[in-house]
Amino acid sequence: MSTTPNSRRRSPRLSEVSESFSPIGDTTLTGLSRLPIHNKFPLTPSRHATTSTTPSANRFTPRNRGAGAPATPFRLNAIQRRNANTPGRDRRKSGRIQRETTFDILRNLGKALAPATQPIRSSPSEKPEPEAPELAEPERDEFEILDNEPEMERPRLSLPLEEVYEVDEEPELRPPRLSLAIEEDDITVEYPRRATSELDRGRLSMMGPRMSENFGDATRLESDDEDDGDDTGLVQGDDDGDEAEETITSQGAFDRGGDTEDLGRFNFEFNFPSPPAPGVGDLDQDAPMQDDEGFELPPVDMPLDLDVGPGDDNDDVSSVSDAGGDFGMEFPAAEPIAMSESQSPGVAGGLREEQQYLPGVKQKKLSRHGIPVPNLPVGVVKKLAMRFARARHGSKAKISKETLAAIEQASSWFFEQASDDLAVYAKHAGRKTIDESDVTTLMRRQRHLNNATTVFSLAQKHLPKELLQDMRLAMPP
Amino acid sequence: MAATQKLYPRATVKRVVKAHSNRNVSKNADILIFLDYMLFMQELMRESSIQSRKVGEKNISPNSVRKVTEKTLRRFKG
Numbered sequence: 404m405s406t407t408p409n410s411r412r413r414s415p416r417l418s419e420v421s422e423s424f425s426p427i428g429d430t431t432l433t434g435l436s437r438l439p440i441h442n443k444f445p446l447t448p449s450r451h452a453t454t455s456t457t458p459s460a461n462r463f464t465p466r467n468r469g470a471g472a473p474a475t476p477f478r479l480n481a482i483q484r485r486n487a488n489t490p491g492r493d494r495r496k497s498g499r500i501q502r503e504t505t506f507d508i509l510r511n512l513g514k515a516l517a518p519a520t521q522p523i524r525s526s527p528s529e530k531p532e533p534e535a536p537e538l539a540e541p542e543r544d545e546f547e548i549l550d551n552e553p554e555m556e557r558p559r560l561s562l563p564l565e566e567v568y569e570v571d572e573e574p575e576l577r578p579p580r581l582s583l584a585i586e587e588d589d590i591t592v593e594y595p596r597r598a599t600s601e602l603d604r605g606r607l608s609m610m611g612p613r614m615s616e617n618f619g620d621a622t623r624l625e626s627d628d629e630d631d632g633d634d635t636g637l638v639q640g641d642d643d644g645d646e647a648e649e650t651i652t653s654q655g656a657f658d659r660g661g662d663t664e665d666l667g668r669f670n671f672e673f674n675f676p677s678p679p680a681p682g683v684g685d686l687d688q689d690a691p692m693q694d695d696e697g698f699e700l701p702p703v704d705m706p707l708d709l710d711v712g713p714g715d716d717n718d719d720v721s722s723v724s725d726a727g728g729d730f731g732m733e734f735p736a737a738e739p740i741a742m743s744e745s746q747s748p749g750v751a752g753g754l755r756e757e758q759q760y761l762p763g764v765k766q767k768k769l770s771r772h773g774i775p776v777p778n779l780p781v782g783v784v785k786k787l788a789m790r791f792a793r794a795r796h797g798s799k800a801k802i803s804k805e806t807l808a809a810i811e812q813a814s815s816w817f818f819e820q821a822s823d824d825l826a827v828y829a830k831h832a833g834r835k836t837i838d839e840s841d842v843t844t845l846m847r848r849q850r851h852l853n854n855a856t857t858v859f860s861l862a863q864k865h866l867p868k869e870l871l872q873d874m875r876l877a878m879p880p
Numbered sequence: 881m882a883a884t885q886k887l888y889p890r891a892t893v894k895r896v897v898k899a900h901s902n903r904n905v906s907k908n909a910d911i912l913i914f915l916d917y918m919l920f921m922q923e924l925m926r927e928s929s930i931q932s933r934k935v936g937e938k939n940i941s942p943n944s945v946r947k948v949t950e951k952t953l954r955r956f957k958g
Contacts, residue, residue: 770899770900770902771900772900772902774898774899775899776895776896776899776900777892777895777899778892779888779889779893779896780889780892783887783888783889784921787918787921788921788925791922791924791925791926792925792929792940794922794925795925795926795929796929796939796940800939800940801939802939803939803941803942805941805942806939806940806941806942806945808942809942809943809945809946809949810921810924812946812949813924813945813946813949813952813953814917814921816953817917817920817953817956818893818896818897818900818917819900820953820956820957820958821897821913821916821917821956821958822896822897822898822899822900822901823900823901824958825897825901825913825958826900826901826902826903827958828958829901829903830903835903835904836903836904836905837897837901837903837906837909838906838909839906839908839909839912841909842909842912842913842916844958845916845958846912846915846916846919848958849916849919849955849956849957849958851916858912858915861915861919862911862912862915865915865918865919866887866911866914866915866918867887870887870911873908873911874908874911874912877906877907877908877909877911878908
């Protein structure tokens with residue numbers, strides 16, 4: 404039926420083709436092309452082939468599918484679902500094939516044979532348990548005697564559907580053990596680092612006898628010094644008086660601490676410049692600061708420690724001095740903090756501490772070398788700040804009193820930091836005075852000076868003429 | 881800039897540095913130190929004005945100054 408319209412449709416095109424062929428001069432083709440019946444044949448077979456294959460395919464595919472699909476019920480299910488999603492696909496299919504798959508046949512057969520079956524239940528777990536040991540024991544007697552294990556549960560072949568909720572109720576599993584209590588003092592357990600520093604606050608006093616066992620904990624001392632040095636200093640003094648030999652054995656640990664001492668300083672550098680709201684966080688930050696400063700205390704402060712030491716623990720001075728010798732740097736590091744925080748604020752404290760105690764009083768701040776530090780006059784700071792703020796904000800820049808206080812705080816910190824750096828540079832150069840070269844070194848390290856920028860260009864930009872002249876006089880090129 | 885009057889009390893700066901470092905300060909080094917301080921102030925005011933503008937304040941607030949102080953100080957670490 405399909406051939407006739409096709410042939411009719413084809414015929415004019417074929418005539419065109421034949422005419423197009425004719426001018427080429429192929430005589431045989433022109434002769435052949437005139438015959439209309441003969442014309443059909445070279446094309447129609449292919450046409451017939453296509454038309455014949457497609458209905459055969461249409462006819463065979465359902466049969467193929469009927470043969471291949473129900474191999475597993477899952478596959479049948481999938482095919483049915485797919486057909487349901489695309490309903491146009493099986494329009495041409497006869498409904499009989501779809502309705503009767505082999506699975507259906509089998510199911511019908513099953514219904515006919517066993518009409519009273521129940522849906523599958525999960526197998527009970529209670530029954531096989533008494534059987535399991537009986538079955539298992541004769542097989543592996545020796546092993547069970549040997550390692551005395553509870554025998555493995557027999558694997559169940561079905562899911563424990565109704566047991567899922569029961570398992571939760573049964574207290575078979577003990578609740579997981581929480582983290583170790585602080586009181587149970589199991590030294591062999593390696594605590595995380597942070598935890599030690601927190602735990603040790605309570606434990607430091609009883610730390611003496613076990614210190615040698617506590618191998619990996621050498622950092623604990625450092626961290627504790629950082630946290631709050633006050634109890635370490637005094638309490639260690641007690642320990643040394645009581646159990647001198649333990650501290651001697653633990654000296655190795657202390658020496659190991661010397662390695663991490665730099666780490667402490669490293670932390671300190673990060674802690675230091677963060678300016679908290681003045682009253683609030685000062686105490687926390689003071690401890691690491693003062694700790695680090697304590698390392699560099701001049702030996703003038705040392706006898707002070709030794710005087711206080713026997714006052715606290717009523718032991719002989721020798722043990723304390725011995726301890727001081729043992730601990731090297733750590734011991735005097737911890738002492739002044741305890742002292743200055745607890746007893747006398749003005750003895751060896753640093754700048755920040757004084758501000759904490761005497762917030763309103765000016766000109767009484769002491770540097771950590773015990774030298775009173777004058778403030779820069781407020782007017783100077785304000786003038787500078789206004790000048791630079793005006794460069795950004797235009798002429799209407801305003802600086803409130805609180806802002807000015809914050810700026811003053813920042814500038815005092817700046818001077819502290821810069822003076823420390825300058826002192827280090829001068830000391831490195833073996834000088835007693837801070838020189839111009841130190842300052843240029845500092846500025847170079849701050850990346851203010853480089854090949855393009857010299858001190859003079861900077862000074863010309865910022866400083867008035869008289870100072871510039873003074874500077875030029877002081878530093879020939 | 882106010883070139884006519886004194887820019888800063890030189891003796892004070894010298895004393896400040898001397899107190900902090902426990903070392904003497906050579907005759908004209910304080911000029912350079914103050915120059916460095918001026919750079920610091922410039923940086924501080926710049927950062928704090930950026931910060932205050934970021935927060936949306938009109939003027940520089942003490943909080944923005946405090947916030948940028950740490951950063952600026954760290955930048956000026958020798």
